[in-house]
Amino acid sequence: MKFIDEFRDHTRARQTLEHITTLVERICRDRAAPLRIMEVCGGHTHAIFHYGLEAMLPKQLELIHGPGCPVCVLPMGRVDDCLAIAERPEVILATFGDAIRVPGSRKSLLQAKAEGADVRIVYSPMDALDLAIRHPEREVVFFGLGFETTIPSTALTITQAQRQRITNFSVFCNHITIIPTLKAILENPDHRLDGFLGPGHVSMIIGTEPYRFIAEHYRCPVVISGFEPLDMLQSLLMVVRQLHDGRAEVENQYQRLVSRDGNPAALQAVHEVYESRQSCEWRGLGPIEDSGMQIRQAYAAYDAERKFSLPNQQVADPEALRCGEVLTGNLKPWQCELFGSQCSPESPCGALMVSSEGACAAYFQYGGPRAEQHEEVSP
């Protein structure tokens, strides 16, 4: 397949891995702890497991699976609010596929659907708007999820709805932004992170400049990375090379899609419709200032939170659940007591076990702890 196979080339991968290994060994001569590099984006986490990258890396290089899976960081209370909307008889709730299995405190959207709620999987918010046009007698609510990658598309859908004077459409906005969250992680004195693989698709929208503070203030290298296995290996090499040279810069490996200034038209659309929420709750991480988006007053008619009265309850995660520590890289998924026993993809307690981008689900599905993978070699 043209333009994909090239990024999965075995020989190039081997060469890149050799470079990485050499540099990591040199760096680790003078330090006891392994290098810890966080891949921020859930798409990266998925790719790492899908291609079996982790087991190919030198042992002194540890990947920390960051908070960039929008489904995983959605607090249970927000899922409950979404269920309250979905269960209203007049509502068609349209959602991306990933979100349908995320557990609220009582059930998931999938269970609500089985009990009679009208929940439909769509591939774009524009499909949800189409539903509203085709069903003028119903209220269509789109479950707006995701980082900067998906925010422009819901923003444009809302402006389109306003232009077409469609009144039976609204968005339940749970959009979040990545930069304040990275800052919160770095502000934690225990973070022990040596570098970042920056999220490729988010950066396509916001550009590379917003990461500068990570390099300048926290002295951590950042490399914006693509999602193919060679992209990721090359990006890791770039981070490791910076560490080896004692540099901390923002570099862009994903130049075929990401520019310095991002996508100004998309940013303009986002700014037009959304403003930042003062504080936003992240599952596992707690409240993070300025990390969430809400719909501006001018578009209040399209805001499901204003349109429907919501229970808006805070629901604490069960105590034994240690998603937060996994999200910040302080715990490996299998070190959680619930992993694989009480919490599995079949009956997830924490959202990290739900989405294929969640670290726990990825470990569960694609091969458990590293040690086990090394043990097993087929003839």
Add this chain to the structure above:
Amino acid sequence: MSHKRTLATVNAAFITQAHGGGGKAMKDLIDDVFIRAFGAPEDTLEDQARLALEPLCRTGDRLAMTSDGFVVKPLFFPGGDIGSLAVCGTVNDLAVGGALPRYLSCSVILEEGLPVEDLRRIARSMKEAADRAGVAIVTGDTKVVERGACDGIFITTTGVGVIPAERRLSIEQIQATDVVIVNGWLGDHGAAILAARGDLSLETALESDCAALNGLVEALLEAVPNTRCLRDATRGGVATVLNEMAEASQLSIELQDASLPLRREVRGMCEILGLDPLYLANEGKLVAVVPADRADAALAALKRHPLGRDASVIGHAYSGKPGRVTLRTLFGGQRIVDMLVGEQLPRIC
């Protein structure tokens, strides 16, 4: 001898409750649609088909029997329809057990409002598929449910076949070093159905691989009589079948990403939607496990048949962790290929 009689005709354009009422309307529908398509039975039409034992006994020592329900949306899709699916699916379930498929039953549940012309088309398609597979549809049933209670038409087919005395295919016979072979492109059916639903606004030339595999199975078993086992990789795809094989044999199976036969369109669609082609449904693909020293013979036999032209060795069994299936990625990494928990869901971004 068959009794020549004139078949009644249905003038209605759509199925109504009357067509399931047991009266004249129903009898006319059966006459016009099913008898016209499938042919009149050798005896008079009664409540059951009567099958002679003697010719069955000449070809084997055991009967194989299987039953499968078919629901699909849309009813007609590139490469097939619910009718051909209902015949091939049940024929294949018999064939992968080593049975020679002989008879099918056809039970339909119709939704009020289904165009009668659609039903005629489906019945003709069933007959064509049955002829190609060499089976006879010998009995059936018709029910009508009210609008909204089913999706146009649901079909259940039950199949009976004969297993030749010497055949003993079973997944419990799989041994370490055995080789896993598939007869061609994977995931075509699942991908074609997804595209045909139209929700994705994807245009592809993909067609379902819907086909009866009994001819291919005979070709393979003739060349490699000690084939360990066969499975058709329908819902849940090849990944699910392999997990069942690994589980039953208490062995590990490793697949090679590089040798998985995947069409460009299927790969592309999976890339876009974040789906794994190993879990996509097939309707004309079998997974065969053969002893390593017979792999070349098996592959050659499959490739000589039109339904096996693109056959490929995709992996092998070995004594590792019992029940584990892994994939050696193109990239040199390794990952676990587990059973799917629920449905595959497209990802956000």
